[in-house]
Amino acid sequence: MNTADKIKELVQTLNRHRHAYYNLNTPEISDAEYDRMYDQLKKLEKETGIIYSNSPTQTVGYPPVSELEKVPHPHPLLSLDKTKQVEDLCRFCGDHAALLMLKLDGLTVKLTYENGRLAEASTRGDGEIGEDITHNIPAFENVPLAISYKERLVVTGEAFIHRKDFERLNTTLRDKNGEPYKNARNLAAGSVRSLDPENCKGRWVTFLPFNVLEGLDEGENSNSREERLYQLSKLGFGSCPYIPLNPDQISPEYLQLRIQDLKEKAEALDLPIDGMVLIFDDLAYSASCGRTGHHYKDGLAYKFEDETYETILRSIEWTPSRFGELAPVAVFDTVEIDGCSVSRATLHNLTFIRELELVPGCRILVSKRNMIIPHVEENLDRGHYLDAAPAICPCCGAPTELHRKKGEKGRIIETVHCSNPSCESQQLKKFVHFVCRKAMNIEGLSESTLEKFLNLGYLQTFHDIYHLDQHREEIIRLEGFGEKSFDRLWNAIQASRNTTFVRYLVSMDIPMVGRTKSRVLDTVFSGSLDAFRAAATDDYDFTQLEDFGATLNRNIHDWFTDEENLMLWDTLQKEFTFEERKEETTMAKNTEFAGKTIVATGKLENFTRSEINDQILALGAKPGSSVSKKTDYLICGEKAGSKLAKAQALGVTILSEAEFLAMIA
Numbered sequence: 001m002n003t004a005d006k007i008k009e010l011v012q013t014l015n016r017h018r019h020a021y022y023n024l025n026t027p028e029i030s031d032a033e034y035d036r037m038y039d040q041l042k043k044l045e046k047e048t049g050i051i052y053s054n055s056p057t058q059t060v061g062y063p064p065v066s067e068l069e070k071v072p073h074p075h076p077l078l079s080l081d082k083t084k085q086v087e088d089l090c091r092f093c094g095d096h097a098a099l100l101m102l103k104l105d106g107l108t109v110k111l112t113y114e115n116g117r118l119a120e121a122s123t124r125g126d127g128e129i130g131e132d133i134t135h136n137i138p139a140f141e142n143v144p145l146a147i148s149y150k151e152r153l154v155v156t157g158e159a160f161i162h163r164k165d166f167e168r169l170n171t172t173l174r175d176k177n178g179e180p181y182k183n184a185r186n187l188a189a190g191s192v193r194s195l196d197p198e199n200c201k202g203r204w205v206t207f208l209p210f211n212v213l214e215g216l217d218e219g220e221n222s223n224s225r226e227e228r229l230y231q232l233s234k235l236g237f238g239s240c241p242y243i244p245l246n247p248d249q250i251s252p253e254y255l256q257l258r259i260q261d262l263k264e265k266a267e268a269l270d271l272p273i274d275g276m277v278l279i280f281d282d283l284a285y286s287a288s289c290g291r292t293g294h295h296y297k298d299g300l301a302y303k304f305e306d307e308t309y310e311t312i313l314r315s316i317e318w319t320p321s322r323f324g325e326l327a328p329v330a331v332f333d334t335v336e337i338d339g340c341s342v343s344r345a346t347l348h349n350l351t352f353i354r355e356l357e358l359v360p361g362c363r364i365l366v367s368k369r370n371m372i373i374p375h376v377e378e379n380l381d382r383g384h385y386l387d388a389a390p391a392i393c394p395c396c397g398a399p400t401e402l403h404r405k406k407g408e409k410g411r412i413i414e415t416v417h418c419s420n421p422s423c424e425s426q427q428l429k430k431f432v433h434f435v436c437r438k439a440m441n442i443e444g445l446s447e448s449t450l451e452k453f454l455n456l457g458y459l460q461t462f463h464d465i466y467h468l469d470q471h472r473e474e475i476i477r478l479e480g481f482g483e484k485s486f487d488r489l490w491n492a493i494q495a496s497r498n499t500t501f502v503r504y505l506v507s508m509d510i511p512m513v514g515r516t517k518s519r520v521l522d523t524v525f526s527g528s529l530d531a532f533r534a535a536a537t538d539d540y541d542f543t544q545l546e547d548f549g550a551t552l553n554r555n556i557h558d559w560f561t562d563e564e565n566l567m568l569w570d571t572l573q574k575e576f577t578f579e580e581r582k583e584e585t586t587m588a589k590n591t592e593f594a595g596k597t598i599v600a601t602g603k604l605e606n607f608t609r610s611e612i613n614d615q616i617l618a619l620g621a622k623p624g625s626s627v628s629k630k631t632d633y634l635i636c637g638e639k640a641g642s643k644l645a646k647a648q649a650l651g652v653t654i655l656s657e658a659e660f661l662a663m664i665a
Contacts, residue, residue: 003048004236007055008142010041014056049116049148050236053140065195068131071122075213077108077156078127078291080277080299081638086252086259087648088640089278091656092300093250096280099226100258101210101242102266103275103301106160107189109133109207111143113153113215118145123193124156133192139200143207144236153216155232157209157240161188162270165204173203182310184272208240210277225281241265244281259302275303308365308377309335315360316347318390318416322429323511326390326400326416328353330364330376337368345374350389350402350414357385372639393418395425428454430509434462438515438610439507440496444489452478462507462568465493466575499576501527508569511555516613516623520545523617527581533569536560546597546622546630592663594620599627601644602637604657619664627652635660 014037020028038056045051051058083089108124121137122130137143140159147153161169166184173187174180181187191200212228221227226244233239243258259276266273279299280286286298311333318326328347335342345366347353358364362381369375390400398420407413418426431450435442442465453459458471468475469490476486505518513521524545525531535542537560542553559565598621600612607615612635613623624631627646634647634654647654655663 002234003044004050004234007041007044007048007050007052007236010037010044011052011055014038014041015054018056045146048236049146050144051146052236053138053143053145055145058138058145065132065135067195068133068193071120071125071130071132073110073122073125073128073130075154076127076291077110077124077130079295080279080301081295081297082275082301082303083639084303085640085644086255086302087644089255089300089302090250090252093245093247093278095247096282096285097247098245098278098280099242100245100255100262101277101279102240102262102271102273103277103303104158104160104208104210104240105183105185105272105274106158107185107192109157109159109192110213111137111155111157111207111209113147113149113155116147116150118143131193136192136194136197136200136205139191139197139203139205141204141206142238147235149215149235151215154212154214155209155237156211156213157207157237159188159192159205159207160184160272161191161204162206163272164270166272169203206238208238210240223283225279225283225286228283241269241271245278274307275301277301306367306369306375306377307337308367309337310363310380311335311366313358313360313362313364313376313379316353316358316388318394320393320395320418320423320425320429322426322433322509324417324421324423324426325403326393326418328388328416330358332364332366332376335366337366337374340368342366342368342374345376347376350416351412353388354385354414357382358388359384359386389416393420393423393425396420396423398423424454431459431462431465433509434507435465439503439509440499441503442489442496443492444485445492462572463575466497468493497576498579500579501525501529501532501581504529504573504576504578505532508559508565510559512552513556515610516625517548517552519613519617520547520622522581527578529569529573529578533560537566547624547626593633596621596632597624597630598622598633598635599624599631599643599647600635600637601627602640604635604637606657606661615664633660 014034017027017029017034041055042057045055045057110122110124110130111118112120112122118134118137120132121134121143122132124130137145161184163184166181166187169187170180175186175190181190187203188205191203191205194200209229209232211225212232216222216228216231219227226242229239229242241262243262245255245258262276263273265271277299280289286296289297291297313330313332315331317329317331319329321327328349330345330347332343332345347358356364356376356379358376358379362379362384364376365378365380367375367377389402392399396418398418401417401419403415403417405413405415420426428447428451431445431454432447434440435445435450445465450459453468456474458468458475459465472486472490475481476483501522502515502518505513505521506515521532525535536556542548542556543550560569593616598616600607600609600616600623604612616623621632627634627643627650629650631647631650631652634643634652635657636644636654637657644654
């Protein structure tokens with residue numbers, strides 16, 4: 001046993017006997033034996049310079065504070081990017097040595113030491129500015145107040161409460177609303193950020209370091225993250241369990257085994273965790289990886305699953321879409337997920353609501369699917385369901401209708417629709433879509449401006465946009481308008497008259513026909529709107545086209561059987577001049593991607609979704625929206641999800657964005 005561990009053991013033993021003597025009135029040892037151990041502890045503290053925050057020799061803490069002072073972080077305390085795929089960890093690690101470490105579920109804390117004494121403790125905050133919590137450190141279980149290292153030392157780590165300690169505390173402790181704490185992380189965060197150290201005292205808040213920001217940079221192996229963590233342990237800090245990774249060993253199977261080893265370690269040590277962290281060992285290489293505004297690029301967090309958070313459902317809002325379907329949205333008490341405040345989530349359809357038996361007032365579990373999309377996972381108070389379908393449209397007051405359709409595996413999906421095709425909300429959203437960047441791209445016609453023009457009667461059809469000059473004098477007198485603002489708007493409208501097959505088709509808003517499908521149709525029908533119209537009004541089978549299914553085929557034919565749509569299609573074209581379609585270049589035809597189907601997934605650094613599809617088309621390839629046996633390549637960005645797993649199962653060639661760029665360079 002090293003000296004630091006001996007000091008820890010003496011602190012724990014003496015505190016146990018102090019509790020038995022003062023709180024339980026059942027002393028277990030004599031005063032002389034207690035004094036002997038106490039003197040031994042003082043002697044070791046003096047010899048080593050290590051003094052723990054919960055040491056019996058440190059009976060005087062810091063006074064309460066009136067507010068938490070702000071603390072700037074010169075070295076920003078950013079998070080790491082996340083994944084749920086072990087394969088991502090393998091790709092990320094590459095040929096570099098790394099550490100696979102437990103991701104503790106607590107609150108990130110920074111400790112700063114000057115001349116061997118704790119000078120400041122702060123929370124992570126927003127990464128740039130945290131809060132001063134120095135006054136609460138004496139209430140922690142294991143933070144060294146004094147160490148033998150006399151240079152400046154800045155350490156980051158996690159403040160947390162062991163799971164069993166949380167269970168014991170939660171039998172009596174209550175939050176500010178008089179309710180039991182929902183999880184150990186909330187209790188730890190509230191304790192650490194308390195203004196009065198007495199509130200933090202006795203809650204067994206523990207600190208484990210995971211990084212050294214400044215200091216310990218001398219010595220033969222000072223460039224090693226593992227070596228610096230080892231030096232911290234010699235100074236009296238605890239150690240967050242980790243496993244060194246040799247790049248020669250890395251494989252998904254190997255990592256799965258090591259992740260299981262660390263899970264078992266966390267279970268044995270009663271540590272609250274929500275995943276793993278893979279981070280490079282070479283500190284110089286880590287620094288060269290850089291950062292985004294959100295996270296450092298020298299590590300990757302591996303999340304076990306989507307965490308759920310309990311909250312209260314307050315209401316269900318129904319909003320008409322431009323196709324008449326009423327979209328249900330859950331409104332609930334705000335919860336913090338991955339550093340974001342979440343209070344709303346889509347409920348998909350009436351079937352989803354019925355299956356979860358959702359009613360306002362029930363307790364629900366909320367997650368962020370794939371760490372991105374808020375989602376209601378479960379209802380904890382089932383058995384009180386009342387029909388949630390609104391009888392009338394919340395926008396226009398017209399009666400609603402229930403539509404039923406077959407979903408996956410024959411499951412019947414019920415949706416609620418407004419029966420009024422002239423519903424103001426539907427009409428407004430159709431205009432918003434028509435002028436959006438992907439369609440006519442008319443800058444200056446915002447949703448609020450369109451709503452104002454609709455209410456004033458200036459707009460009834462899309463044609464009216466191109467004759468707004470008839471209302472020029474009235475518009476320039478409106479609040480927020482003037483001659484210059486109208487002229488800018490009119491110039492944008494005039495500029496939109498020069499358009500393309502793709503933009504025109506997108507603006508028509510045929511269900512499921514967006515830019516990607518419009519580009520395919522542009523190619524198939526050589527940019528001819530008349531040829532496409534003839535096919536759509538005849539028996540042309542669109543399912544013969546790549547990624548065109550039976551539903552999309554039906555949507556196109558149904559749209560062109562509507563007389564109003566046909567009239568719109570034919571007459572609106574007179575307002576435009578159509579650019580000639582550019583033929584495929586010889587270079588595009590000769591690329592190795594020519595004729596291939598390429599799907600992109602995840603967040604790409606160099607492309608938006610539309611831009612990557614444009615690039616794929618320019619290469620003579622076909623952009624796909626889903627992975628199937630016909631997919632030739634999958635381009636993976638950050639946070640790739642189920643498409644990556646499906647591509648791996650089907651043996652599809654997977655490219656990182658960097659690999660794709662290198663191949664087309």
